[in-house]
Amino acid sequence: MDLLKLKYFQTVARTEHMTKAALELHIAQPALSVMIARLEEDLGVPLFDRIGRQIRLNLFGKAFLKHVDKALGALEEGRREIEDLAGLERGSIMLATTTLIRVADILGPFISLRPDVNFRITQAIAEDAMVNLLEKGEIDFCFATSAIERPGICTFPLETEEIVLAVPSTHRLSGRHSIHLSEVANDPFINLKSGYSFRKITDEFCSKAGFIPNIVCEGDEPAAISCMVRAGLGVAFLPAASKREMPPLHLIHIEEPVCQWTPYLVWLERHYLSLAAQSFRDFIMEHYGQTPIR
Template sequence: MDLLHLKYFQKVAQMEHMTKAANELRVAQPALSAVIARLESDLGVRLFDRQRRQIKLNAYGKAYLQKVESALRLLEEGRSEVVEMAGLEHGGVALAATTLNRLSRLLGEFLSLHPKVQFRIIQSPAENSKIQMLENGEIDFSFSYYPFEKPSFRNIPLMNEEILLALPPNHPFRERTSIQLKEVALESFISLKKGYGFREITDKFCDESGFTPKIIVECDEPAALSRLVQAGLGIAFIPFAAKKEAPSLHLLQIEKPLCRWTLYLIWKENHYFSQASLLFRDFVVRFFGKVEQSD
């Protein structure tokens, strides 16, 4: 058993298809099958259930895959650390965020100072997915609107922002500047899909006000909210920063309940961080500190 064979097993386990895995790995399918058979022989158990031409990872295979992925990840971290110590590259940063709009300026300013840093960015609306990626060591940081309440996680608040209510053209409340949320209990809402942190937060505000919002449109794209409101489909919760992106919208302050949300930078303490990722973490904290002061 060697490192290459473990990578072969990982690919077959992920795809559960010998021919497709062989094509991805650019090896002959019979040779790949022989590697898997030899690995099962060494372990003394079958890792896949075979039914005619199909294969399915079984309980033994799932348990072994978890250890193999952890081992390969640690070896890659070790390689990155040694290479970085030798000064052969400037490292990389892996992060996840719900939306990339408000990170574009941050990333641009960082790369202007450190142009050789490589980024891997995953857009993920689901908070649970981001937690899992941090747990597995797949990413260095998560930008999230919920803190991860675990002893092994660090949560740094970056900014606190007001949430406003956007009205379509000719809405009866357009002459007003503020509102209590219970006053729109019977309105039609445009919202993000469940799983987005923003959706969970705004649903809680409605619950505090004694109603469940009647949602007629659920979006995957946060930027679509303001456009659909402008089209007259309904009202929507909008972050304060969206005022700049949609100046034609009529936005109301919400007097009760207090509607705000906080953006956090989150990481796992025992995770290996490249010099690039440490530079990025410090830069993020300074960047949002300046943004808050300017606001």
Template sequence: MELLQLQYFCKVAKLEHMTKAAQELHIAQPALSKTISRLEEHVGVPLFDRNGRQIQLNAFGKAFLKKVEAALSLLEEGQRELIDLAGMERGRVMVATTTHKCFSEMIGSFMSLHPDVQMRITQASSEEKEQQLQKGEIDFSITFPPLELDGIDGVNILTEEIMLAVPPTHHLASRDSINLAEVAHEPFICIKEGNPFRAMTDAFCQQAGFAPNIVCEVDEHSAISHFLHAGIGIAFLPETLGDKVNSLRLIRLERPFCQRTYQLAWRKDRYLSVASRTFRDYVISYCAGLQKHSTVATSEEK
């Protein structure tokens, strides 16, 4: 059994398409097919079900894939640890994050301070980030809500208030704060279902004793302001987006108190390189500064 066979097997298992896998691996399709066949001969069972040109991972293949992914992850970590010990690594950090403005600025700041560190940043759904973390495909995930999974460690790095955004002509625009129940009959502009933010805001409304009257659903927060300006409804927005909605009115929600917390998560048994540990320390310090600034600003407003 060769390392290359295992790497090729993982790629075919992921795509379940021999031609596409060969293209991504930059090898000829017949050569890839032969490699997979040799691997199946070695393990003694077929790893894929084949039906003409269709290929699908079978029960043997699924069981084998879990072990192969774990083995390849350990080998990669071992290599990184040896390079660290030899003092040769210039650094590499792999992060799955959100589109949050604070985090893009934070990562850009880190890269400016550490130009030798190679950053690989991906945007992914909560489910994808969780899977990538558990498989060892990334070093860190920046996510909300915080993950509570066996084998995953993490630290809460940023808590932000969720505000109610209304057009400047809205009858509540003069208010600094309200109870959420006061807008039970207002039309809402919301993020689409399936997004963690939507699940969170629906839960806020449930705590306040009502289900939101949703008149418009959008894919992301950047689209909400357009409909707010059109006077279609009101919307939940994170406080950190306040500088992007200067012409709108942000109102603090007192009951229930609405906020969300972001977590920096990593796999407990994954070796973290010097670069990764440096990044983790920087994120914690950077977000602590943001949180302190936010607390001071809130106190001054009061």
């Protein structure tokens, strides 16, 4: 079976859109359609349900995709292992994260030491999506906002960071240094959309304080939250590192409940890690000085 057909099928299965897949693969859409049709002919079954111009992966396609992901993932691992055996330590490290800002602080020191290493970074909304990428072999590591307890998953805790409340300069509590979270139970909140890990964590903080937050603005851009707070639209949870922003925000310590998070470096135990990826993991472990959790 032609490996190129498998790669094309994997891309079409992921996008469930012929035109998008063709653009991503840099081939003509009619040629891609022919390749998929030939693959289906080889297998003797349709892999997609076609409704008008839309396509959806069917039962046969979903079953076949699992094996295609494993096969192509194993070949990619083999390629990277051969590169290492040949002494090609330089390479790409593939990461996934829900928040790009936090990752920048972690990557900076490593890149300054190893400018020869390249990173490919994917932003994902949910941690389940990142774990799925790990298990398919599409990434080496992901940064999660909590420990992931699954067989074969290794997690390494990074530095625990306080979560604070950002308020506009005109807010009634702007002169306070600390509060109980229940004091803003009736305030309008700005946050990420449901599905983001940070949203899940902060919703739990509010639940512990005995209220459901009144979300007046929710979006996909973490960096935009600060702008909305400055505009006076509402209050928001932010990592304490936000105090470095220019212009600075008014950040208030939350006494009760305890509001903090611990990001984790996560990888798949059986996934082959290149020398570059191993050096990155070793750097993280040395920097944070702890033992990975299995």
